[in-house]
Amino acid sequence: MAQRHLDPTDRPTAEVVTAHALEGYLRAQATEFLRALRLHRVTGGSSAGGADGAVDAARALRRSARRISGSLHTFRPLLDPGWAEEMRPELAWLSDTLGLEHAYESRLERLLLALHRLSGAAVFPAQAVTAAAVAAADPGAAGRAGGAAPVPPRAAPDHGGGPPVPAPAPERGNLTVGAAKAGALLERQLTLARTRAHSTALQALGSARFHAVADKVAVLASEVPLTPAAATTDPSPLAAAARERLTDAVAALPLITAGRPYNAEALVHGLSPGPSPHPQDGPWHQVRLLLRLHRYAREALYADGAPVDVRLVAAGQALDRHRDAAEAAGAAAQAARTPRIAPATAYALGVLHADQRHEVEAARFAFQRAWQKQTVDVP
Template identity: 75%
Template sequence: MAQQHHDLTDSAAGPAAPPVTGEALAGYLRGQATEFLRALRLHRETGGGPSGSGGGTADAVDAARALRRSARRISASLHTFRPLLDPGWSEEIRPELAWLSGTLALEHACESRLDRLLLALHRLSGATTVPTQTGSNTGTSAGTAVSATAATTAATTATTTTTTQRTAPRPTPDRGNLTVGAAKAGALLDRQLTLARTRAHSTALQALGSSRFHAVADKVAVLASEVPLAPHAATTDPRPLAAAAEERLTDAVAALPLVTAGHPYNAEALIHGLSPDPAPHPQDAPWHQVRLLLRLHRYALEVLHGDDAPLGVRLLSAGQALDRHRDASEAAAAAAHAARTPRIAPATAYALGVLHADQRHEVEAARYAFQRSWQKQTIGTGTGTS
C-alpha cells in the first residue's frame, strides 16, 4: 500500500507513469464543462420543476444537482490551479460559477432543513407521526408575545441536567410540554421553510433565464472544447498546486479546537449556541471553512487522478462529518429564527428551544466524529499526503 501511495504522488516512481502537466487540468475542465452542458440540456427538457413538489420530476432534480456539481468543480479547479490558466478569463468566470452553484443549492437546502427539523421534533416529542402543516394557524396566540429569550430560557431549562454531564449527548426535555408544542412548532417551521423553498425555486428559475446565466453557459460551452491555459501550463506540473491546497486544509484543521471536539459533549458551545443573538454562531465559521478546503482538496485530487482519485475512508468520513456539521448548524439557526416569530404560544417556543438545543448537540457530535476520523492514521488511505 505504501508503494501504491508513492506512485500516486511521485511521477518518478516508474517509467510507465506519464508526466503530469497542465493538460491534466485541461482534460478535467473539458469533462466537467461537458457534464454541465448535458445537465443543462436535461434541465431544460424536464422543465426544471420544483424539487419535492408535484410539478418536479426526478430527472429535473437530478439535472439541477448535476449542474451544481459541475459548476462547483469547475470553479474550485479554477481557484486551485489559477496559475496555470489565463488570469483574466479565470477571474471573470469563477465568481459567476460560484453564484450559480449557490443559487441552485438554496431550494434543496430548504427542503433538507425542513425534513431534518421535523424528524428531530418527532424524535424528541415521541409523537406517533411526524409534525406537518395542519392547515390551521401556526401556533400564534393573541395577546401572547414570546421572544427568542423565552425560547432560550426554555431550552436552557430543558438541558440543565445535561450541562453538568459532559458525556450526555442529548437534552432531557419535559415530554408533556414538548408534545403540546411540537405540532405547532412543526407547522410553523413547515410554513417558513416551505415559503423559503418556494422563493429559492423562483430565484433559481429567474437565474437560469437571465442574461447573466446565459453568459456563463456560453463560456462553459467554449470551455468544453478549448481551455484557456497559460503559455507555460503545457510544461508545468500541477501537483505542487494540489499539494498547496492540501496544506491549506491541514493548517485550517490544525487551528480547530480538536481537543474540545474530542469530547462528545461541549457544554460551553451549547451555552454560546443558546444566545438570543441572531448572528451566525461564531464557533461554526472555522469548521465551515475546513469543509470548503476539504472539498477543494478532493477536487484537486480528481484533477490529478480522474476517476481513480484516491479518496480513502479517512477523507470520505471526514467530509461526511463536516456535512452533518453544516446541516445541523443551519437547522439550529432555522429553529432559532422560528422562535423569534412574534406572538407564538409558550409551548411552541419551548419546543423550538429544545429543538435548537438538540441541533447544537448534533453540531458537537459532528465535530467529535470529524476529530475521530481525521486523527485516525490509516496507512494507504491515499489522502495525497507525501
C-alpha cells in the same frame, strides 16, 4: 486489504503529471455541465416526470460548476488570469443559487424528524392542532389552511393486549404539545423560503447572466485558456498547496473541544438575540470548503487513477453532517425569535435547537476520529 500511510497527493504511477490532465478534467466537467443544461431544458417544462428530472439536472449543474470553480481556484497560475477571475464568482453564484431550494427542503425534513423523535409520541399529534392553536403559535399565519406541519408518523408499537403503556412524563407531554406548533411554524417559514429559492433559481436560469456563464462553459468544453508556460509546468505543487491549506486549517480547529460530549457555549450563543451564525461554526465550514478543493485537485490530476483515501470520504461526510446540523440549529433559533409565540412552542424550539447543537458536536467528534486515522486503503 492492506493499509499504508500515504500522502493523499502522491502520484499513483511513475508518470509525470502535466497540465494536460487539468485541461482534460476541465473539458470533461464543462461537457457534464452542458449535458445537465440540456437535460434541464428538456425536463424543466415537462408535465410528466419533469420535476424529478429538473432536480437531477440542477444537481448535476451544481456539481460541475463547483468542480470547475474549485479547479480555477487551485490551478489559477496555469490559467489565463482574467478569464479565471471572471468565471469563478459566476460559477459560485450559480452553484449557491441552485442549491438553496434543496437546502431549505432538507433542513425542514431534518427539523421535523427531530421534533418527532424528541416528542416521543407514537403518532405525531399534528391532526389535533386546530387553526386557532396554530394562530396562537404564530399570529401571522391565521390565514393558512391546514395549520399543522406534515410530520412523517412513526408506527405505533403493537403491544398485543399486554399491560398498558405508561403515560409520558409531564415534560415529554409539554414538549409534544409544543412540538406540533413548532413544527407548523417551521413548516411555514422554511416552505416560504424554499418557494422563494425556487423562484430565484428559475429566474437565474433564464437570466442573461446565466446564459453568459453557459456560453463560456461551452467554449471551455473545446478550449481551455492555459498560460503559455502551462504546457511544461507540473501542477502537482499547486495541488499540494491545496492540501497544505487544508492541513493548516484542520490544525487550527479546536479538536480538544470537539472531543467533549457537551458544549454549553454553543447552546447559549445559539439562542442569543443576535441572529448571526455561531462563531464556532465558521472555521469548520472553512475546513469543509478546503477539503472539497483538495478532493477536486486530486480528481483533476489523477481522475480515476488516484488512490482511495478513506479518511477524506469519512471526514467529508462528517463535515456535511456538521453543516446540516448547524444550519438546522440556526433555523430553530430563528423560529424561536418569532414574536408572540406560545411558551410551549418556544420551549420545543429550544429543545430542538439544543438537539441540533448536540448533533454539531457529534459531527465534530466524528471528523476528529476520521482525520486522525491518516491511512489510505491500498489494494
